[in-house]
Amino acid sequence: MSPVAVTGLGVVSPHGDDALAMFAALMRAESAVKAVFPELPKPAAAALAPFDESRWFTKLQLAGVDRVSQLAVAAADLAMRDAGSPTDIAPERLGVFVGCGMGGAAALEAAYRGGARVPPLTIPAFMPNAPASHVAMRQRAEGPVLTYSMACASSAVAIAEAAKAVRAGEVDLAIAGGSEALIVPGVVLAWQAMQTLAGFAPDAAANAVRPFASDRSGFALGEGAAFVVLESDDHARRRGARRYASLVGWGLSCDATHLTKPHAPGQARALRAALRMAGLQPRDVGYCNAHGTATRIGDVVERDALASVWGDDLGRLHVSSTKALHGHLLGAAGALEAVITVLALHQRQLPPNAHCATIDPACQLNLVQGAMTAAPDLGAAISNSFAFGGTNSVLLFQRA
Amino acid sequence: MSSLKELQDLIHEKFGIAPSELDPTASMREKGMDSLALVEFVFAVEDRFGISISDEQSNVDTLAELAAHVDKVRAAQAT
Numbered sequence: 491m492s493p494v495a496v497t498g499l500g501v502v503s504p505h506g507d508d509a510l511a512m513f514a515a516l517m518r519a520e521s522a523v524k525a526v527f528p529e530l531p532k533p534a535a536a537a538l539a540p541f542d543e544s545r546w547f548t549k550l551q552l553a554g555v556d557r558v559s560q561l562a563v564a565a566a567d568l569a570m571r572d573a574g575s576p577t578d579i580a581p582e583r584l585g586v587f588v589g590c591g592m593g594g595a596a597a598l599e600a601a602y603r604g605g606a607r608v609p610p611l612t613i614p615a616f617m618p619n620a621p622a623s624h625v626a627m628r629q630r631a632e633g634p635v636l637t638y639s640m641a642c643a644s645s646a647v648a649i650a651e652a653a654k655a656v657r658a659g660e661v662d663l664a665i666a667g668g669s670e671a672l673i674v675p676g677v678v679l680a681w682q683a684m685q686t687l688a689g690f691a692p693d694a695a696a697n698a699v700r701p702f703a704s705d706r707s708g709f710a711l712g713e714g715a716a717f718v719v720l721e722s723d724d725h726a727r728r729r730g731a732r733r734y735a736s737l738v739g740w741g742l743s744c745d746a747t748h749l750t751k752p753h754a755p756g757q758a759r760a761l762r763a764a765l766r767m768a769g770l771q772p773r774d775v776g777y778c779n780a781h782g783t784a785t786r787i788g789d790v791v792e793r794d795a796l797a798s799v800w801g802d803d804l805g806r807l808h809v810s811s812t813k814a815l816h817g818h819l820l821g822a823a824g825a826l827e828a829v830i831t832v833l834a835l836h837q838r839q840l841p842p843n844a845h846c847a848t849i850d851p852a853c854q855l856n857l858v859q860g861a862m863t864a865a866p867d868l869g870a871a872i873s874n875s876f877a878f879g880g881t882n883s884v885l886l887f888q889r890a
Numbered sequence: 891m892s893s894l895k896e897l898q899d900l901i902h903e904k905f906g907i908a909p910s911e912l913d914p915t916a917s918m919r920e921k922g923m924d925s926l927a928l929v930e931f932v933f934a935v936e937d938r939f940g941i942s943i944s945d946e947q948s949n950v951d952t953l954a955e956l957a958a959h960v961d962k963v964r965a966a967q968a969t
Contacts, residue, residue, distance in 0.1 A: 549906035550906060614926065
């Protein structure tokens with residue numbers, strides 16, 4: 491069976507819209523997390539994506555298009571351009587697979603808190619499948635155009651589902667990823683109420699997120715969109731496309747135990763399923779881009795899940811959570827981190843696990859720190875995405 | 891007094907379409923304003939002038955027709 495090739499990458503991220511420049515910024519451990527909304531009663535921090543919508547939309551085209559869809563259209567377009575702007579794909583053989591946790595938060599915020607009449611296009615702007623539909627219209631994708639919503643695993647699941655469709659021959663090319671744009675006061679207040687966001691001292695927002703550290707206190711929200719272009723290896727070769735990496739395995743599972751409390755056996759099931767599909771052993775995988783939300787419980791559970799699968803080989807697995815630097819993109823997190831994982835394989839470099847001065851003894855992992863970022867022998871890498879709702883998704887990439 | 895100039899300014903401000911680009915007697919739909927954009931424009935017109943445009947009238951196709959209707963509503967409100 492022909493492997494699934496990753497032939498295009500596109501991001502609109504807290505570190506900008508150039509995927510390679512974003513990766514370089516992560517390698518320098520530059521944090522995009524900043525204090526936001528000083529008017530709120532409690533300090534808030536988030537990683538906003540710099541974005542000029544006029545590069546992709548006329549003012550007329552922006553009618554009823556929420557920021558979450560704008561980011562998606564831009565990132566998907568960048569991914570397609572990066573894949574060489576393939577023009578010989580029949581529209582009905584082009585699919586779009588998008589993860590989105592919340593939909594158009596800005597449109598809802600304006601409707602609820604705007605203080606004026608509710609704008610007539612609030613519903614089409616808000617609906618969570620709007621990003622996928624806008625990408626489809628822009629790219630003229632007339633095949634399956636699907637939206638997946640499983641909180642923090644949404645876009646990792648979307649990529650896995652796209653790979654399935656490619657492998658099954660349902661599409662010739664898939665644009666797969668996710669978008670999330672919910673940095674608005676109402677949503678930030680809701681996340682603060684959930685008690686999962688990192689606390690931080692004044693002027694220390696950049697270092698607020700400390701995955702696996704003994705002094706970690708949660709995550710910061712991030713916004714952005716990320717997409718990959720997937721096609722069969724044969725198809726990529728025929729059209730002479732650059733192959734960044736191959737998506738050789740994916741594992742999906744559900745904890746089915748608790749809505750918000752993670753569960754190591756459930757995560758381990760997804761990890762094992764991905765390895766089994768790829769026909770790889772744990773020791774074959776050199777890097778894990780962790781879910782690593784820096785919550786007190788989440789990081790320990792993820793470590794336990796990795797330990798139960800990797801066993802004695804756990805020390806050979808280099809681990810980092812880049813959420814310390816780009817925040818938690820929720821529905822877009824899996825896609826952004828998949829792009830980072832693919833670039834780690836392609837560049838043979840491991841992005842650091844930032845802001846972890848003292849590792850929590852309960853999170854003992856071989857974290858990427860200091861000068862250990864070069865990975866000349868890296869052959870395979872995984873990206874973990876574990877969601878509220880219990881859905882676990884693991885993507886396993888191999889060097890092309 | 892015709893509201894046409896004010897509508898042209900509003901459409902320029904909101905959608906970036908200059909008065910010279912949109913013949914007041916031409917179909918707005920043919921100019922790229924789909925039904926959703928038109929709904930949003932009519933909403934903006936209502937907000938700007940503090941008027942209410944009935945559903946039947948929101949189906950107008952040209953800027954001149956819309957201006958004539960806005961004139962009528964504003965005149966009725968002024969009396």
